Amino acid sequence: NAGVTQTPKFQVLKTGQSMTLQCAQDMNHNSMYWYRQDPGMGLRLIYYSASEGTTDKGEVPNGYNVSRLNKREFSLRLESAAPSQTSVYFCASSGIAGESNEQFFGPGTRLTVL
């Protein structure tokens, strides 16, 4: 099992460009999450999907959209990138919707917006 995979690993964008971060898991998990990690700020939840077909906003959703394409895949889209979105993005999944279960994290996507 690959666990949680993310593509791309690195990306540089210019202000105003758009892109989609891809995430897939092969553990048959119901819930999936997108976090951003900035120095000194810890992990902040952008969006999550408790189950296939549902998505909800997290702590910092502005400037992002998500799509739960199927049970395996959960993508994060930046429609018009801004320098403030320079960050490391982590996708995670867990077995049961809710807070009380282990989250498995992907390796991250390092995004720079110039």
Next chain:
Amino acid sequence: GENVEQHPSTLSVQEGDSAVIKCTYSDSASNYFPWYKQELGKGPQLIIDIRSNVGEKKDQRIAVTLNKTAKHFSLHITETQPEDSAVYFCAAPPNRLAFGKGNQVVVIP
């Protein structure tokens, strides 16, 4: 996350000594308390967790203790080794596992 605070932000210990980092949470309804370890350039990984009906849990050199009255839980690492150097995150529900800002642990050989 605003519901979870971690102290100290950075902790340096000599190899072989013990390290203790503390996490304070605000919501008394929280019932699940995990600790994640993040090595440089990698995603966080769960190393130990505890539920509210238990006061302490051990797994080899690591342990977690919970004080529900004071609303804090701590990670204890004994006989620290260089590979313990990492950032450690605690988390507590609700709010979809609000994570703390992390504790940087540096083990000095």
